Amino acid sequence: MKFLHRPIRRRWLAALALASTLAPSVTWAQPDYPSRPIRLLVGYSAGGGVDGAARLLANQLSQQLGQPVVVENRAGATGQIAADAVAKAAPDGYTLLVGESALMIARALQPAQSVDPLTAFTPVAGLFVAPLVIISSGDFPARTPAELVRELKKNPGKLSYATSGVGTVHHMGFEMLKQETNTFALHVPYRGASxxxxxxxxxxVQLGVVSVTAAAAQAKTGRVRALALMSRAPVAGAENIRPLADAVPGFNVEPRLFMLAPAGTPAAITARLSAAIKTALEQPETARGALAQGLPISFLNPQQAQQAMKEEGTHWLRVVRERKMTPEGR
Structure with missing residues (x-):
């Protein structure tokens, strides 16, 4: 510093002070976000509960943000294909994931082969819970949770059940049912409810585990029978479906849906998205759509969403270890 001539030194210090004053605005300002369409990735096929929730939210979110929000299905590997794509995307708020509890299950079951949801993503918001239903064909002998357990006990190894993939909450929930009742049914993984x-x-397949949305729509036609709700809490629009807890006391399994952005997404973008999601979920049209799909709204801010994901990760890791579960469910 002592080598600078005094006039030059004064100009240099003034420029430095100006730069220091402007630095925060340069660092934190986000130029007109969003200024182009946003992609919303879903790790399951069209027609299922997660897809329905994403499309319901996308319609309202696009109105709040003033840009199209386009749902993109990348089914496979229990949501890991979509999760991996979002984790590797630029952290600019234009590629997002509707993730759910299966992300935490995958981490517990296959830590070396799955995306770590607690480090790969920036939580934006909690969205919905997604109750699950065990369904059968219309001529299956059981009509109630107790009769379902009876049929499982009567037919060890003779029945099969379908879910949207290995390591989903659907899969883990049925495996928990098998362990609680000391029964066996063959797991058949699919890509989704459709x-x-x-x-x-x-x-x-004799049985399937699907969202309330898929179950209720088909049950009205009489083509399938909704046998049991996996969660304890009643679901609006599906009050006639009895919970498994009627036959297996204390049983309660229910996925939660989150909006996730790539790790490193700026706080200003996360806050903008979270506020827009909260407003979108508060709209009467969203409430009506959620009711029609059997999706209780459960908004969480970024900090609450992060805490909920940590708690779910701990819960599923404990379940996997205590019950000695494997990706194959044995």
């Missing part, structure tokens, strides 16, 4: 329901109707 493939499960036709095979349950035809009898190719």
């Amino acid at each position: 493939q499960i329901v036709p095979d349950v109707i035809s009898g190719q």
Whole structure:
């Protein structure tokens, strides 16, 4: 510093002070976000509960943000294909994931082969809970949770059940049912409800685990029977479906849906998205759509969403270890 001439030194110090004053605005300002369409990735096929929730939210979110929010299905590997794509995307708020509890299950079951949801993503918001239902064809002998357990006990190894993939909450929930009741049924993984329901109707698999959305729509036609709700809390629009807890006291399994951005997404973008999601979920149209799909709204801010994900990760790791579960469910 002592080598600078005094006039030059004064100009240099003034420029430095100006730069220091402007630095925060340069660092934190986000130029007109969003200024182009946003992609919302879903790790399951169209027609299932996660897809329905994403599309319901996307319609309202696009209105709040003033840009199209486009749902993109990348089914496979229990949501890991979509999760990996979002984890590797630029952290600019234009590629997001509707993730759910299966991300935490995958980490507990296969830590070396799955995306770590607690480090790969920036939580934006909690969205919905997604109750699950065990369905059968219309001519299956059981009509209640107790009769379902009876049929499982009567037919060890003779029944099969379909879910949207290994390591999903659907899969883990049924495996927990098997352990609680000391029964056995063969797991048949599918890509989503749109493939499960036709095979349950035809009898190719006797049972399926699907969202309330998929179950209620088909149950109204009489083509499938909604046997048991996996969660304890009643679901609006599906009050006639009895909980498994009627036959297996204390049983309660229910996925939660989150909006996630790539790790490193700026706090200003996360805050903008979270506020827009909260407003979108508060709209009457969203409430009506959620009711029609059997999706209780459960908004969480970024900090609450992060805490909920940590708690779910701890819960599922404990379940996997205590019950000695494997990716194959044995």
